[in-house]
Amino acid sequence: MEVxxxxxxxxxxxxxxxKELLEMTESATQKYSTIFKQEKWLDNQEVCLIMNITKRTLQTYKDKGLLSFSSLNRKNYYKLSDVQALLKVGQPYKANENGLTDE
Incomplete structure (x- = not known):
């Protein structure tokens, strides 16, 4: 151990x-706290688990504009209602057993 x-x-x-950095962080997150309280937001892993898709398929959904998302601190979040709506209409790109998407 180095001292x-x-x-x-x-x-x-x-x-x-x-302490100043902590205060700045807390004030920055307060702006977004109301947004996150209004609706349930999910991260990439949660969306993949709910939809039973791979991360690559999720990226395809984002690229094609099928699933909207918001980025905060370089992390993507998805509204639960948007995920449920996509599940309701069906998944247009489903990963096969190799993890590839069928188009």
Whole structure:
């Protein structure tokens, strides 16, 4: 284990910067909290599990505009209602046993 010694003033400055970063993060996420409370949002894995599709098939749905999504911090989220609507009309591109999509 490596031990690094720093001056107390440097440590206090670092601690203050981390507190400011935490406050900025909390204020940024507050903007989106109402959006996430209005409707259930799903990530890639949850959508794949619900629809029983591969990640590649999900990407095809996004590319073709069949399933809308929102990105937050480089992560995609999908409205549960949009996923349910796509399931209701049927899945136009279903992965086969090789993980490839049939078009």
């Amino acid at each position: 690094i010694a720093i001056q107390k003033s440097t440590f206090d400055g670092l601690e203050n910067e981390l």
